[in-house]
Amino acid sequence: MSYFDAASAAPLHPVARQALLASLDDGWADPARLHREGRKARLLLDAAREAAAEAVGCRADEVVFTASGTRAVHTGVAGVLAGRRRVGRHLIVSAVEHSSVLHSAEAFEAEGGEVTRVAVNRAGAVDPSAYAAALRPDSALACLQSANHEVGTVQPVAEVAGACRAAGVPLLVDAAQSLGWGPVGGDWSLLAASAHKWGGPPGVGLLVVRKGVRFAAQGPVDERESGRAPGFENIPAVVAAVASLRAVRAEAAQEAARLRELTERIRARVPRLVPDVEVVGDPERRLPGIVTFSCLYADGEALLHELDRAGFSVSSGSSCTSSTLTPSHVLKAMGVLSEGNVRVSLPPGAAEEDVERFLDVLPAAVAGVREKLGAPAPAVRARSEELVVDSLGKRCPIPVIELAKVIGEVPVGGTVRVLSDDEAARLDIPAWCQMRGQEYVGEEPAEQGTAYLVRRTG
């Protein structure tokens, strides 16, 4: 089995395992206690905090250990929004942040805050000047990920941090996907990360709050972790998390070059091996281990199962994954195809031969899924120069498959009207037009669902 889903969670690093075992013996006691066991635990915690600070590039007393990266983000966002409440009630995020940031923003809106979501380009990156333009005198906080979790695109954090600093607005960087590869550059104010992304154990997040940032911890008071992370400290896991961070950092430069070459192979070869594929994300400014592509006329969930059977664990931001029927907000914001989406995220140490084998099995896996889906003949009713495809009640990627089947039946200049009530069609029909060089005319409300108009241009 080849595990290519490191961006969700990485297996425990051997160094983390060793550190965890050792500190389960020495670090289980309450570090607030004065007895021998308490003092031992306190020493371990202090040393881990120093080491984490060194890896991040901050002061030890700026580091707070939380129970997860999500908690780090929730705590960081809520703490600054409350601490700077007098400045204003405006929050800036990019449109492609992790759900922990976006859900924090929604919670803020529900309390009457105002949120600006900065758009991204087709590669998934924000434009620093567009981000800077969103800064206002009443902006309490700005958030930007260091790199995107679904497509691997690296964000211009240093430029955005500079603009935020100039405007006096603290920038919170969600560094969950990149911290294992190196410190985040630029003059940011807060940073959040998650240990299980770099081979640490689950149960450890990192929140860094630079001195000078106005911060008001929310919820009941608790004296642990500078009052910013209530509850008994998970010292064995913290020690293991930091040990793992140091271990992956020691190998980061070499491993990044190796994985970048492997993902570059996937980027280059998938479009040649599989017809009708769009590789998404920035080809240059990207994380070493992540590559994402979308396959027209395929269903992401079926593709995952097909690849799982072939021995590969990947994930999908498709609209068709089981947990949700709305397409990935990241792919949507980028304006790229979401159907048949596959994210390959290689863990450090991923073997070249496994990547080659993945490239071997992928074409048949996609073809198999497409074949299963390709069967239903679309219901076609002629209406002068226009064909109507009734895809009501059908889920992605069926509407696009039916559109593709009939586009040849209208003359050049004629239009196809696709009726669909699947939310994914709104994203995937324009994306198909762009890939196929057909003209997307627009959408209009229909008696049921929505009508999407496509004009045949060639």
Place this chain on the structure above:
Amino acid sequence: MSYFDAASAAPLHPVARQALLASLDDGWADPARLHREGRKARLLLDAAREAAAEAVGCRADEVVFTASGTRAVHTGVAGVLAGRRRVGRHLIVSAVEHSSVLHSAEAFEAEGGEVTRVAVNRAGAVDPSAYAAALRPDSALACLQSANHEVGTVQPVAEVAGACRAAGVPLLVDAAQSLGWGPVGGDWSLLAASAHKWGGPPGVGLLVVRKGVRFAAQGPVDERESGRAPGFENIPAVVAAVASLRAVRAEAAQEAARLRELTERIRARVPRLVPDVEVVGDPERRLPGIVTFSCLYADGEALLHELDRAGFSVSSGSSCTSSTLTPSHVLKAMGVLSEGNVRVSLPPGAAEEDVERFLDVLPAAVAGVREKLGAPAPAVRARSEELVVDSLGKRCPIPVIELAKVIGEVPVGGTVRVLSDDEAARLDIPAWCQMRGQEYVGEEPAEQGTAYLVRRTG
């Protein structure tokens, strides 16, 4: 070294260690993913939830795993207060709850809620009818610990739960200290607990919310753990926590009887071995492993250091511990002596010979601390039938020591006026009077600090 501070944190149970190691291999992936590793993790999590539910006596879908017992309490209290906001804004707690409950109550007050703190008797227990009398039509939630963490007194949970049920008010039981010994009886609505108290790893709390309780999770939405505990699940630790709970439960009846006999020895012999000691907490309705006593004219922190040097790790609720200068709220609510306080909490497996050795070294440890503190002669100024002891600027237990030194110098019926600016004196001077059979007349404001009046009665 003998570790007698299990009520703070218990060392990892060998079964928990084994389960943790096994599930670090199988349970590190994201259980929301569809691939093999994700499905394995999901299976482990589901099995752990079933086993936890069985141990608690609830349905599996009522169990939420949190990152700590403190988080479980914070989440449970906030969720019910929000979910039942329309019922009213009144919360009931006992005066001797864990700080996580009391801090939740303070946060609620800060938002305009009203809190009733039900008093306890000198043994630390609430009176069920007094608790029931606090229930009101606008009560949104009531909280009661199953047993007290500082003195071990077991609370009448079943009676209080019955009264709450009759009034239609959900009862949250903080079962942190007792869940390892057995399920909590009675018709409670929510339950919180903490795995590291029963030999599980740190990083795992348990929140049970019975079906039918109106609950509105606070903070940004997150789909994990029924939307009640955001962040990546810590499956290896959850599996280890539940394995440990089952293991300690299997030995609970036998081990409870053994530890109860050992703590009974301490209860009975400490007052004979050490002069001027008050053993606190209910002598019968108590946890098997906890015994707490306070030593007049001694300083809790100094006593901890003395015992630590002798090889014993205990804790103290004294006003003199380093982290805080106010006496334990539990001892204060009980109205018992707080100075020179020592809590012995035996972990399962504590050896009889270690307890005997503790009883051997205790008298010298207390005598040594008392000797160091006993030196300063009080400044005495005569004022007719009254002596004034100026203890301004002196910390507990000095004011009581000085009072004890001069009480013989006034005639029977005369008074001693102790001037003190130490908050602990408010608790310890009346407690001394009760122990010594002297009359505590009351306090009045003084030019500096407070004057405490004591009348010599014999």
